[in-house]
Amino acid sequence: MEKKKRRSIPLQEKSLPIFCIICGHPYTEGLELLGNCICTSCENDIVKSEAEDIKYLHYVYRLRTILSGLTSQ
Ligand SMILES: [Zn+2]
Numbered sequence: 001m002e003k004k005k006r007r008s009i010p011l012q013e014k015s016l017p018i019f020c021i022i023c024g025h026p027y028t029e030g031l032e033l034l035g036n037c038i039c040t041s042c043e044n045d046i047v048k049s050e051a052e053d054i055k056y057l058h059y060v061y062r063l064r065t066i067l068s069g070l071t072s073q
Contacts, residue, residue: 006031022062036066 006029018027020039027037038046042059049056 021066022059033063034066 018037019025020027020030020042021036022038022042025039025041027039030037030039030041031043032038045055046059049059
């Protein structure tokens with residue numbers, strides 16, 4: 001089984017703070033999607049979310065926004 005693609009950003013290489021596009025907390029490790037970062041915590045929430053979960057709808061909305069290139073954050 002292949003490892004999931006992940007990226008860690010060493011502190012010394014960060015020129016600007018990076019924030020998770022879902023929770024808004026500082027991003028240190030997780031997934032990068034089209035240049036937008038999703039922290040490990042939110043990634044796990046997405047994985048665990050069921051379709052009927054209200055949080056799922058929130059994530060879908062945010063991801064659609066990203067995919068549409070309409071991010072304003
Ligand atoms: Zn997050």
